[in-house]
Amino acid sequence: MSLPTDYPRFTLGLALSAEQRAFFAKHGFLHFRGFAAPEHVQRILRATQQVQAKWLAEGVEKVNGVPIKYGHDVDGARIVQRFAFASQHHEGLHELLQDPRFRALFPLLEAEDGRVGENEKDGLVVNHYVNVDGSEFSQMGWHTDSLRDVFYGKRIGPMLNVGLHLDCNQATNGGLRVIPGTHRQSLHKMLFRKKYYKDVSDDPDEIAIETEAGDLTVHDGRMWHRVARSPLTGEASRRRVMYVPIIAGKYQPKSEASPTPFYLRFLHLVK
Ligand SMILES: O=C(O)CCC(=O)C(=O)O
Ligand SMILES: [Fe+2]
DSSP states (O other): OOOOOOSOOBOOOSSOOHHHHHHHHHHSEEEESOSSOHHHHHHHHHHHHHHHHHHHHHTOOEETTEEOEEEEOTTSOEEEEEESSGGGGOHHHHHHTTOGGGGGGGGGGOSSOOEEOTTSTTOSEEEEEOOOTTOSOSOEEEEOTTHHHHHTTOOOOOEEEEEEEOSOBOGGGOEEEEOTTGGGSOHHHHHHSSOTTTOOOOOTTOEEOOBOTTOEEEEETTSOEEEEOOSSOGGGGOEEEEEEEEEOSSOOOOOTTOOOOGGGGGGGGOO
């Protein structure tokens, strides 16, 4: 089946256009080309490798209560496959989150205020997918990011998940799939449309997000999405993307003393 990939790509400036706001209201996501220039992408990748080297050397298991997922690269080297709070561990990544263009996204929250959640939820997450023999991090089943609020017994707060894509990724290499419009569903549908994380099957209404390195995406926390496994193996399957939440409401920073969130007990289902 060929997936539609012909939705519009926009450019992110210091304010959203009426067209961009309307697209997000209807579909629940936006895709911007060229947020980071190629040399900036390389600097960001080097920064994640520096954090990785430090965490490997120190045997870091959790950051602020969030488990760090390790795996192996094509050459057998141990790597970090899911980082959390990465910007707290690298000045260059912290600086990246100060980019004024993030503020342009705040109105999409439809809340009074807005902020980049550098110290909240899982902070700046980096996902590094690569298919090798015995991979345990090559896809992620269907989910919404807002379910996490439900686990905490909270009202679902406004939340956007912003992704900075660090590799060029065609739909034929798996990657992000979203079901447009599901950000406007009932709570019942948000909870029960699919089996959280276990369901890894195609959906007739899904679309594939095809990226160039340096593209930025934003999706509503209530929207259903997944990461499809790459049918490729080795170097060709590599996909790196970083996420940071944009949130509103009470400031709830995490610290070293923070407990492991219940929803991360799903992490073992990510394979
Ligand atoms: O890797 C991606 O593009 C999406 C990851 C994701 O949905 C998540 O970490 O919640
Ligand atoms: Fe997600």
